[in-house]
Each structure stands twice: as C-alpha cells, then as structure tokens.
Amino acid sequence: MRLEGAFYERDTAAVARELLGCTLVRRTEQGEIRVRLTETEAYKGAEDPASHAHRGVTPRNQLMFGACGVLYVYFIYGMHYCLNIVAHEPGAVGAVLLRGAAPLEGEALIRANRPGVPDKALLNGPGKLAKGLGIGIEWNGRDLLTDGELWVERDPAAPALPWEATPRIGISKGQELLWRFTPKRPG
Numbered sequence: 001m002r003l004e005g006a007f008y009e010r011d012t013a014a015v016a017r018e019l020l021g022c023t024l025v026r027r028t029e030q031g032e033i034r035v036r037l038t039e040t041e042a043y044k045g046a047e048d049p050a051s052h053a054h055r056g057v058t059p060r061n062q063l064m065f066g067a068c069g070v071l072y073v074y075f076i077y078g079m080h081y082c083l084n085i086v087a088h089e090p091g092a093v094g095a096v097l098l099r100g101a102a103p104l105e106g107e108a109l110i111r112a113n114r115p116g117v118p119d120k121a122l123l124n125g126p127g128k129l130a131k132g133l134g135i136g137i138e139w140n141g142r143d144l145l146t147d148g149e150l151w152v153e154r155d156p157a158a159p160a161l162p163w164e165a166t167p168r169i170g171i172s173k174g175q176e177l178l179w180r181f182t183p184k185r186p187g
Helices: 012-019 107-113 126-133
Strands: 023-028 031-044 071-076 080-086 094-105 150-153 163-166 180-183
Touching: 012 031, 012 094, 012 180, 023 094, 031 107, 031 126, 080 126, 094 107, 094 126, 107 126
Parallel strands: none
Antiparallel strands: 023 031, 023 150, 031 094, 031 180, 071 080, 080 094, 163 180
8 A cells, every 4th residue: 555645744753664664666667666665764854963954945955845755866975866755744844765675576677777786785775775776866856645656555464563773874963863774683
C-alpha cells in the first residue's frame, strides 16, 4: 500500500524510523525496481545545525519547507545525487535522507545503473542508492503521493522493524542528534 500524505506529516525523526523496512518502488520502461529501505537519516530546520534548512530558506532547500511527500534531490561532492523525502509536522521543516536499501526486485536494472559493483556495495550509501535507481536532479520536486514512477509502500500486516539510532554520517555539526536509523542488529 502506497504511503499517504499523513505518514509524512509528522515528526521527521519518527518518519525516518518508520521508513525502515518500507519498499521504495521505481517504475521504468524496462521494468520495476523494488528495494527495502535499510538506512535513513532525519534532518530538521533551525534546531539542526547539520540540516540544509538550518539557516533558512534558499533556492536549494526550499522544498524542505513545503509539502510533505515530495522528493528533495541534491548534488553533493561534485559526483553524487542524494534522495530525500520531505517530512515534517505542520509548520515545521524537515526531510529524510534515504541512505541505503536492499534489492527486492529488478536487480538487473539496478546493476545496469551500477555495473561491476559487488553485492554489499550495491545500494549501501545515499549516492549509490540514487544511482542504482536512476535518480538524478530532474527528480527534485516530484510528488511521491501521486507520481507513477516512484513511490514508497508499506505492507500494513508487516511488523515494525526493531531499530537503533546512531549519529548521522558525514557531518561535523549536530553529531549529538541520534537521527540515523538502521535495523537493530541481533545480539
């Protein structure tokens, strides 16, 4: 079942946690790609010094201040696109960075986008995930609630995954905010 707007119109960190185990679906002319989300990070507004929205609205981050369920895609390090979903409470600011996933369907399509990459490195980072799905800057602003080529699903019968929170990766500010979420490891 495709996630609806109300799912994203909540606390950004809660949305990031609950996206774990959900399925990101990418429909292409060659077929469908389905991946299970395995790592997310929450980024909020002024209270989050690591967020693009920390200092207010800019042309780059304006989507973080707008409608929930919209893609916020940006280019980083001169070589990678990062895929985020705008998610926040009414009147707030925020987005969830999709950091990693595991292939469920369409692995050949993913591998066509990431040839020669070993299994464990296929979708284990935000740039790798975007590239594996064929997502670039042209996807910035697309609405996951209505888009026919990309959306997020959750099986209502599936139990919530146990999760753990850790510091976010690749940031120097806001490291005390434990807003990176991954499935809890056994033991």
